[in-house]
Amino acid sequence: MINLPVLVLNQNYEPLNVCDVRRAVVLMGKGKAELLENGRGDLRTFRATYPIPTIIRLFYMVKRPPPKARLSRKEVFVRDRHTCQYCGIVSTDLTLDHVLPRQQGGQHTWDNLVSACSRCNNRKAARTPREAGMVLKREPRPPRPNPYHIFQHLSLLEEWRPFIPWA
Ligand SMILES: [Zn+2]
Numbered sequence: 523m524i525n526l527p528v529l530v531l532n533q534n535y536e537p538l539n540v541c542d543v544r545r546a547v548v549l550m551g552k553g554k555a556e557l558l559e560n561g562r563g564d565l566r567t568f569r570a571t572y573p574i575p576t577i578i579r580l581f582y583m584v585k586r587p588p589p590k591a592r593l594s595r596k597e598v599f600v601r602d603r604h605t606c607q608y609c610g611i612v613s614t615d616l617t618l619d620h621v622l623p624r625q626q627g628g629q630h631t632w633d634n635l636v637s638a639c640s641r642c643n644n645r646k647a648a649r650t651p652r653e654a655g656m657v658l659k660r661e662p663r664p665p666r667p668n669p670y671h672i673f674q675h676l677s678l679l680e681e682w683r684p685f686i687p688w689a
Contacts, residue, residue, distance in 0.1 A: 529682045531579040588667035601665045607636035623648040632664040
């Protein structure tokens with residue numbers, strides 16, 4: 523119960539992050555946050571009874587730069603919308619392709635990595651797209667910072683949806 527996820531809203535009601543019930547109860551106990559949704563009943567301890575929050579809102583504004591996506595296979599697939607950047611097929615079974623092959627000095631960076639289906643990846647092999655006669659759908663770039671990045675990989679509770687702009 524104490525580890526269940528709680529949506530934390532900024533003072534202006536923008537979704538900020540997700541914490542656990544324990545942390546949310548501490549924030550409310552210190553007067554730093556208010557309970558917005560209590561979808562889980564109450565938590566009884568020796569000393570008191572606490573509502574178990576599903577959403578809290580901070581009484582102060584947290585300002586921070588949008589988090590950047592860390593470079594990983596999964597994040598490259600997300601950036602490319604699970605689409606092979608050569609043939610355009612949408613797949614859950616993609617591979618990572620170095621546009622300029624590593625053998626030719628290609629780096630493991632956002633602007634040299636694309637999602638490719640295994641067929642295209644095999645066909646391209648250790649060649650550049652030009653050498654392989656293949657054309658990229660889009661030039662790979664680092665993804666734009668997204669303030670809601672952390673929510674992309676979370677399963678959202680039904681009660682959170684009114685506060686999540688795209689849900
Ligand atoms: Zn393909």
